[in-house]
Amino acid sequence: MNTKDRVTQEELLEKRAESIKTMFGSIVKVYDLLNALLSLNFDKSWRKFAARVSGIKPDTKVLDVCTGTGDLAISYSKLLNGKGLVVGSDYCHDMLRYGLPKIKKRHLEDKIKFIEADTLHLPFNDDSFEVSTVAFGIRNVVDLEAGIKEMRRVVRPNGRVVILEFSQPTNFLFRRIYFLYFTKILPVIGKLISRSSVPREPRLSPPRCKFDAYTYLPHSVLAFPDKLGLKSKMEKCGLKDVKIFERTFGIVTVHIGEKPPASSIVS
């Protein structure tokens, strides 16, 4: 690839990242509602599970990247039971803005801090956290490996990177029914509800977005590496002992990898 091609490639990635950011900004008002509705309220238990299996100890510092409205950060903070600190980062300002009242309502302002940041350029020193985690976010990061490497960089040696993400169910019959729902029914419900949330006055409209978030969702999941594919990506990004936990017939999976001691890291 020559320099000219590389610049074009970078520009394309930047444009894609901008479109994805705009897309999330456009659904922020209905994001939590649709999460609960479209997952039949399973989403909360998936996040709780991810926090639980991460094996965090009291007084732990956790980073939740692509935190959105902060639900995974809240699950971790509850598990820490008033100790430690959870930092939630996201590049979409509106997502964080909608998450803040949830933190305040639970009196967790001192225990959860939000910061506007791109997962590809985290504003933290190396080895700053015990755990870096992400729920349904890494799939949207335009450079998956660079995102995982950033998550690895900011955890201390022997710390963990925990990824909760949609995956593809393995049972043949369940898979067929699920894909019918996921690719045909879910986008229609998502579109109807997110469109109806758009205010009528043009000056109040959310940013225009060429993607429809709930059509993009199944496409992005189908294009994402499968369970073993993600495991090997994590290994390639310098994580070891990657463990996989499936939930709800394999609709979602939690991957946990450990950052090796400093001397054995190969970048």
Ligand SMILES: C[S@@+](CC[C@H](N)C(=O)[O-])C[C@H]1O[C@@H](n2cnc3c(N)ncnc32)[C@H](O)[C@@H]1O
């Ligand atoms: C599907 S939402 C997940 C939100 C939350 N983690 C949850 O469990 O509901 C994906 C989030 O990733 C964020 N995101 C995508 N790419 C990002 C990036 N490169 N840096 C920071 N945030 C990003 C979006 O703004 C959005 O809030």
